[in-house]
Amino acid sequence: MGFATTAIHAGQEPDSATGAVTVPIYQTSTYAQDGLGRNKGFEYARTSNPTRLALERNLAALEGARFGYCFASGMAAIDATMRLVKAGDHVIVSDNTYGGTFRLFSRILANYNIAFDFVDTSDVANVEGAMKENTRMVFVETPTNPVMMVTDLQAVSDVAHKFGARVVCDNTFMSPYLQRPLEFGVDIVVHSTTKFLNGHSDGIGGAVVLNNEEDANWIGFVQNSAGAILSPFDSWLVLRGTKTLALRMEQHDRSGRAVAAFLEEHPKVHKIYYPGSVSHKQHDLAKRQQKGFGSMVSFDVGSLAAARTVLESVKLCTLAESLGGVETLICHPATMTHASVAADTRERLGITDGLVRISVGIEDTDDIIADLDEALAKLS
């Protein structure tokens, strides 16, 4: 079955009791049991819930995985994934990862004797060079947030597997419609479903999908034991979101290309970060690994004052953190999404005070460009 068909049907048979074509929101904490040790497959809703289970099956199918687990947020999904490593282990991480991931690893998990090395994974030689005897995981984000570095998933997987380490990919920016990391040897995919998968900026959630049964059992055990589960209602919202994922991603991708082309030619824009641009040094890799380029575009207007002018002049684009919704969102990574990254690291990564990140929505493309054009015209 094709992607769109899978998105609409996987995990979602019509309800056996009523025939309802959408999976009901099973808003229950527990389930009546027929007798001691006899139940209908559900005992307690932290452990399992039919709405969440439908979404978990749906997301696993979309990523081409055997197992899926949904969590209360993308960070909860990443945190659960990190329970696969133990004290004394070493983890290699993309140096330009989402600020919240960096914060979780460097400020919390590092206190539990897990060592992290943040390297530029867009060059596989850096990954190989950072490998140690105790390296148990390589955690990559591609393209990275917000400077859009692309990591070669197959090359990194080959290196990591040589050393017996798992590869985890945060696929939030692309969604499984545009990139399916497991096909390139990655072991585990994590998502903030808050973004493109839900797609409507109305829920926070996360997911872990994978093929290895032993690791999957452990993630399921962590999900039940630590309990950071996705609620039935939020599961239902994401299920509704994935039904239109293919259509939305097509439009996100189309408008992303148009907005990037507009920004690239604009005299007030110093630099753009967008893997779809032929000027992006990993354009060919992005073309090979991704089905499209998505709708995340970052651009540098040279200074904090200029960024402020643009961000405070736009009318259609909404100044807000987050991404992947139907509406165009615009933000200032240095003071918003990446404020927890040290200033010198931000500077090194290219997260300058003049950098603006845009998540191109699915409004009419011309309206988005006109709004940016008017805001950029205010720059002297």
Ligand SMILES: Cc1ncc(COP(=O)(O)O)c(C=O)c1O
């Ligand atoms: C790439 C990426 N991964 C993970 C997260 C964390 O997800 P959540 O906000 O759902 O916890 C985000 C949030 O912005 C993100 O952009």
